[in-house]
Amino acid sequence: MAGKISWGISIPQVFFDGPIDVPLIERWSKRAESLGFESLWTQEAITGAVPILEPVTLLSYLAAITEKVRLGTSVIVAPLRNPIQLAKSLGSLDHMSKGRLTVGLGLGGNPNDIPPFGISADKRVRRFTEIIDV
Numbered sequence: 001m002a003g004k005i006s007w008g009i010s011i012p013q014v015f016f017d018g019p020i021d022v023p024l025i026e027r028w029s030k031r032a033e034s035l036g037f038e039s040l041w042t043q044e045a046i047t048g049a050v051p052i053l054e055p056v057t058l059l060s061y062l063a064a065i066t067e068k069v070r071l072g073t074s075v076i077v078a079p080l081r082n083p084i085q086l087a088k089s090l091g092s093l094d095h096m097s098k099g100r101l102t103v104g105l106g107l108g109g110n111p112n113d114i115p116p117f118g119i120s121a122d123k124r125v126r127r128f129t130e131i132i133d134v
Contacts, residue, residue, distance in 0.1 A: 008039035008072065011062070013052050020051055029062050032069065039070035039102065044077050047113045056089045063097035071097055075106035079127040080117050083134040105131065 009032050015021055029040055040062060042055035059071045071093075076086070094101040107128050108114060111121035119127060 006038040007036075008041055008070070009037050010041045010043070010074070011058065013042060013058070014045075014050050016050060020053060025053075025058070025062075026065055029066055029069075033066050037069060039072050040066070041072045041074045043074055046077060046080060047116070056093055059101070060093055060096065063093065063100065068100075070100045070102055072102040073104050075104040077108040077113075078105040078131045079107060079114060079119060079124040081131065083131040086131060087134050 012021070012025055012028055032040060040059075042058050043052070044055050045052045055073045055076060059073070062071055078086070090101065090103055105128070107124055111124065114121045114124050
């Protein structure tokens with residue numbers, strides 16, 4: 001049985017040549033919604049030299065300026081987050097967006113990014129499962 005394919009698009013979040021361009025993000029997101037994209041996606045990168053917006057904050061902004069497009073994280077680095085606070089933030093965002101949130105959680109691509117946050121790299125899987133349980 002053939003079905004309709006849903007299309008999502010990644011939001012511009014990385015600006016190598018200058019400051020973060022919020023007007024560009026706004027235009028991009030509104031245009032994607034008007035073109036019929038089903039979802040807008042963010043990513044998370046906490047360490048590194050390139051500025052990137054925090055995904056829950058960015059999606060909260062997009063929830064206010066869009067109407068129907070779904071909003072997704074691809075992915076939040078779960079072991080670096082407090083499970084209770086993350087659940088509260090995501091629940092609030094889902095409520096404010098009228099149920100448009102899709103959450104992707106992950107371990108993070110580089111285990112060496114974890115220790116600067118006071119978490120040993122070998123405990124990141126346990127922290128990840130704790131967050132899933134919450």
